[in-house]
Amino acid sequence: MAQFFQQVVSGLASGGVYGALALALVLIHRATGVINFAQGEMATFSTYIAWTLTTNHGMSYWPAFAVTLAVSFVGGVGIHQAVIRPVERGSQIRVVIVTIGLLLLLNGLMTWIWSGEVRAVQSPFPGGTFTIGGVAIAYQDIGTIAVCLAAVVVLWAFFQFTKVGLALRAAAVNPAEARLVGIRVPLMLGLGWGLAAVLGAIAGMLTAPSVFLDPNMMQSVLIYAFAAAVLGGIDSPVGAVVGGLILGVGLNLVGSYIDFVGADLRLPVALLVILIVLLVRPAGLFGKPQVKKV
Amino acid sequence: MSRTTLRTLIVFVVVGIVVFALPAFVTDFRAQQFSYVGIYLVALIGLDILTGYTGQISLGHGAFMAIGGYTTAILMTDHGVKDIATIPIAIVVTGVAGYLFGLPAARLSGLYLALATFAIAVATPSVIKRFEGFTGGGSGVNLFGTPELTASLTPVRFAGLELNFNNWLYYLAWSVAMVGYVIGWLILRGRTGRAFRAVRDSETAAVSSGVSLARTKALAFGISAAYAGAAGALFAIATTYVNPDTFPVALSIFLLVGVVVAGLGSLTGLIVGAVFIQFMPLWAQNVSKSPGAPAVVYGAILILVVLALPGGAAGLFVRLQQLTRRGRNFQKP
Numbered sequence: 001m002a003q004f005f006q007q008v009v010s011g012l013a014s015g016g017v018y019g020a021l022a023l024a025l026v027l028i029h030r031a032t033g034v035i036n037f038a039q040g041e042m043a044t045f046s047t048y049i050a051w052t053l054t055t056n057h058g059m060s061y062w063p064a065f066a067v068t069l070a071v072s073f074v075g076g077v078g079i080h081q082a083v084i085r086p087v088e089r090g091s092q093i094r095v096v097i098v099t100i101g102l103l104l105l106l107n108g109l110m111t112w113i114w115s116g117e118v119r120a121v122q123s124p125f126p127g128g129t130f131t132i133g134g135v136a137i138a139y140q141d142i143g144t145i146a147v148c149l150a151a152v153v154v155l156w157a158f159f160q161f162t163k164v165g166l167a168l169r170a171a172a173v174n175p176a177e178a179r180l181v182g183i184r185v186p187l188m189l190g191l192g193w194g195l196a197a198v199l200g201a202i203a204g205m206l207t208a209p210s211v212f213l214d215p216n217m218m219q220s221v222l223i224y225a226f227a228a229a230v231l232g233g234i235d236s237p238v239g240a241v242v243g244g245l246i247l248g249v250g251l252n253l254v255g256s257y258i259d260f261v262g263a264d265l266r267l268p269v270a271l272l273v274i275l276i277v278l279l280v281r282p283a284g285l286f287g288k289p290q291v292k293k294v
Numbered sequence: 295m296s297r298t299t300l301r302t303l304i305v306f307v308v309v310g311i312v313v314f315a316l317p318a319f320v321t322d323f324r325a326q327q328f329s330y331v332g333i334y335l336v337a338l339i340g341l342d343i344l345t346g347y348t349g350q351i352s353l354g355h356g357a358f359m360a361i362g363g364y365t366t367a368i369l370m371t372d373h374g375v376k377d378i379a380t381i382p383i384a385i386v387v388t389g390v391a392g393y394l395f396g397l398p399a400a401r402l403s404g405l406y407l408a409l410a411t412f413a414i415a416v417a418t419p420s421v422i423k424r425f426e427g428f429t430g431g432g433s434g435v436n437l438f439g440t441p442e443l444t445a446s447l448t449p450v451r452f453a454g455l456e457l458n459f460n461n462w463l464y465y466l467a468w469s470v471a472m473v474g475y476v477i478g479w480l481i482l483r484g485r486t487g488r489a490f491r492a493v494r495d496s497e498t499a500a501v502s503s504g505v506s507l508a509r510t511k512a513l514a515f516g517i518s519a520a521y522a523g524a525a526g527a528l529f530a531i532a533t534t535y536v537n538p539d540t541f542p543v544a545l546s547i548f549l550l551v552g553v554v555v556a557g558l559g560s561l562t563g564l565i566v567g568a569v570f571i572q573f574m575p576l577w578a579q580n581v582s583k584s585p586g587a588p589a590v591v592y593g594a595i596l597i598l599v600v601l602a603l604p605g606g607a608a609g610l611f612v613r614l615q616q617l618t619r620r621g622r623n624f625q626k627p
Contacts, residue, residue, distance in 0.1 A: 034405065035405055035408065037353075037408075083597050083601065087600060087601065092405055093345075093349075093351055093404060093408075096404075096405065096408050097550070097554055097596065097600050098596075098597055098600050098601075100547055100550065100551075100596065101551075101592075101596035101597035102593065102597070103547070103593070104551075104589045104592045104593030105589070105590055105593025105594055107589050107593075108587065108589025108590035108591075108592070108593060111584065111585055111586025111589065112582065112586035112587060115584075116585060116586070219416060220416065223412075223417070226409055226412075230409070262424075264424040265420065265421070267413075267416060267417040267420050268417045268420065268421055270417075271414060271416075271417045278401075278402055278406050279398055279401060282406070
């Protein structure tokens with residue numbers, strides 16, 4: 001039983017990361033109406049910046065963390081202004097193709113700047129474990145869960161209690177009317193991209209210590225985040241986080257108790273989750289079903 | 295015969311002659327590179343039928359190529375089937391797989407379809423690794439030097455010509471590409487093609503005109519996958535070796551890049567797309583020797599094409615044609 005709970009806790013930790021990245025996807029989907037396929041590479045890029053700051057410029061972890069978030073925010077806004085805004089009003093396929101282009105571009109840039117070598121990244125949390133009722137829990141897992149939850153709570157408060165947050169929601173829900181009440185809609189959508197980049201950066205920096213940092217680090221995490229976002233409902237921020245946690249725990253348990261799945265077939269299981277949810281309940285657990293008028 | 299049909303025929307014959315004569319004028323190494331252009335062309339025709347003509351995006355065509363490639367490799371090594379004979383089987387197997395995937399996928403709208411197909415592309419290598427007993431796992435399947443692989447050890451004699459492996463491969467790939475091109479053209483100009491375009495332009499209008507959405511989309515997926523299967527089979531023969539990394543996510547993405555650069559919904563532009571996929575990494579080496587350079591160039595060009603040239607190469611061609619026609623009209627008094 002102790003082993004079961006250990007699997008649950010480590011599942012919650014990876015689920016927190018999936019949830020953070022899924023939340024980034026949801027933010028962009030609400031703002032721009034598309035799925036950002038470059039979200040994973042954006043997160044990895046941010047992680048490389050943090051790595052450079054700590055190893056080459058002698059910064060300690062948390063200041064580097066903060067600087068990285070700031071840089072990522074600016075980067076996210078910049079990407080939106082430079083390449084997304086011009087195609088935003090066109091067909092969805094065009095925006096999707098642009099994000100695919102970004103994926104390639106960022107992935108290549110990372111290989112170009114930092115070379116494709118895998119790099120070990122230090123963890124900000126102590127290495128050991130502590131025991132509660134016979135269950136050994138890693139500090140790393142607890143730290144990851146705490147940071148993810150904190151990010152989600154801060155973001156929720158921002159959307160709920162600040163004027164900018166309100167304007168952001170308005171711009172996403174109804175751009176035309178938001179403009180009429182004096183909200184600068186393109187700026188708000190750019191802000192959404194910036195926040196998504198920040199969330200991605202957090203997810204990336206929390207993932208890096210447990211795997212190794214290389215340009216493709218977030219590729220599979222992105223698929224889990226897709227699955228989490230779809231499971232929770234692509235328009236629901238709460239759903240993204242809950243979906244991420246369910247998926248993290250679920251995949252961990254399936255991977256360790258069903259031999260057929262093991263470590264190799266987790267990605268296909270996530271794919272199966274995506275397909276089943278889309279076919280059975282396209283709105284996800286928390287989303288509102290969309291009614292299309294003809 | 296209408297004028298456009300005649301023009302298409304003339305263009306096709308000219309291209310055919312150029313393709314047939316090309317190996318006589320280029321080095322063996324170039325012939326090999328041009329065979330890959332032919333292989334990509336086959337895959338691009340399939341993807342264009344699905345994405346360009348039916349409006350269903352696919353980021354997972356590399357996975358269908360993997361099915362075709364592995365069908366060929368396994369048939370050749372485990373069952374002693376000659377390489378050419380495996381191609382029709384690979385086409386059928388992949389076509390059926392595509393049709394079966396298309397049945398549920400037909401219910402997914404644009405964005406979700408992109409997502410589901412992307413997930414397939416990412417999951418494919420790990421699935422191949424998992425079923426090791428069947429696919430050879432991570433170490434892959436080697437075809438080089440097997441008696442089933444034509445012309446790999448001794449040159450093949452064909453119609454009085456002696457062809458080494460690269461030349462043989464070139465003619466094989468381009469024969470499949472030309473036949474595939476004609477079949478694609480025939481499909482698209484008839485009733486089925488009209489149904490595809492109707493689904494792309496307005497699903498509501500298509501349904502009102504009696505087109506079954508589910509059946510049409512699944513059919514488009516099946517046909518498109520069959521092309522990818524043929525390309526995958528050729529790819530396995532060309533590389534003489536398949537392993538899970540032969541069909542990475544990047545391959546699926548590059549195919550999409552090829553179709554977009556060529557111009558969605560244009561068969562003639564696809565040759566430009568195929569040339570682009572094959573030679574872009576080499577040109578990118580001039581920009582920088584870094585292994586990341588090709589991806590940067592691919593990505594930048596993809597974004598630029600979408601922003602500045604939505605019609606791709608085919609669109610550019612049409613626009614140039616309009617310009618010259620306008621110029622001619624100016625000269626008329």
